[in-house]
Amino acid sequence: MPFVQTGFAGLLIFEPAVFEDSRGYFFESYNENVFREADIDIRFVQDNQARSSYGVLRGMHYQRPPYAQTKLVRVLEGAIWDVVADLRRSSPTFGQVYGLELSAENKKQLLVPAGFAHGYAVLSPTAEVFYKCDHFYQKASEGGIRYDDPDLQIDWKIDLSRAVISEKDLQLPAFRGLPEEF
Structure with missing residues (x-):
C-alpha cells in the first residue's frame, strides 16, 4: 500500500512505487485508480508549480469553504520542509502541526485534506514544488496563519532570522483568532 498514515485524519503520505535501472527511474506520480483502491476519491482540477531558493x-495558507482545497504536494527538484496545521475544530488533532521532508530524492508526496493550513520552507539551494488541487483557487477565499505563531510553535528547519518571507505572509493573523471555518 503506497499510503502511510500520519495520525491526522485524511492526512496521508503517498510513497509511489519507483522503478530504477541503469537508465534512471520511472514512477507514476499520480494514478486515479491507485487512489480509488485506497478509498480516496478526489477529482483534481488545478496544478500549481513554484520555484524558490x-x-x-511560504505559508501558512488555506482556502475557505466552499472553495477549501485538498492538495497533493510533491517536490520536483531539491527539498522542502512541508508543514500543515489542522484547522478542523471537530478533529482530535485540531491545532496540531505535522511536518516532513519532501524531496526530489525521496519522491514522497503529502495528501493534505481541506481544513488544513499548508506551508513549506526550502531546505536546498533551490526547490521546485508541484501540487494538485481539487478546487480552483479563489482570491476571495484566501486564508492564512502566521508562520511564527506562538501557539503552533512550528520548527521550520531553517534559520528564521535569514528566512525569505513575503510581505503578505508577514501580515497573516494568529491561529488563536481564526474564525470557525472548518
Missing part, C-alpha cells in the same frame, strides 16, 4: 518560507 534556500530559506524561502
Whole structure:
C-alpha cells in the first residue's frame, strides 16, 4: 500500500512505487485508480508549480469553504520542509502541526485534506514544488496563519532570522483568532 498514515485524519503520505535501472527511474506520480483502491476519491482540477531558493518560507495558507482545497504536494527538484496545521475544530488533532521532508530524492508526496493550513520552507539551494488541487483557487477565499505563531510553535528547519518571507505572509493573523471555518 503506497499510503502511510500520519495520525491526522485524511492526512496521508503517498510513497509511489519507483522503478530504477541503469537508465534512471520511472514512477507514476499520480494514478486515479491507485487512489480509488485506497478509498480516496478526489477529482483534481488545478496544478500549481513554484520555484524558490534556500530559506524561502511560504505559508501558512488555506482556502475557505466552499472553495477549501485538498492538495497533493510533491517536490520536483531539491527539498522542502512541508508543514500543515489542522484547522478542523471537530478533529482530535485540531491545532496540531505535522511536518516532513519532501524531496526530489525521496519522491514522497503529502495528501493534505481541506481544513488544513499548508506551508513549506526550502531546505536546498533551490526547490521546485508541484501540487494538485481539487478546487480552483479563489482570491476571495484566501486564508492564512502566521508562520511564527506562538501557539503552533512550528520548527521550520531553517534559520528564521535569514528566512525569505513575503510581505503578505508577514501580515497573516494568529491561529488563536481564526474564525470557525472548518
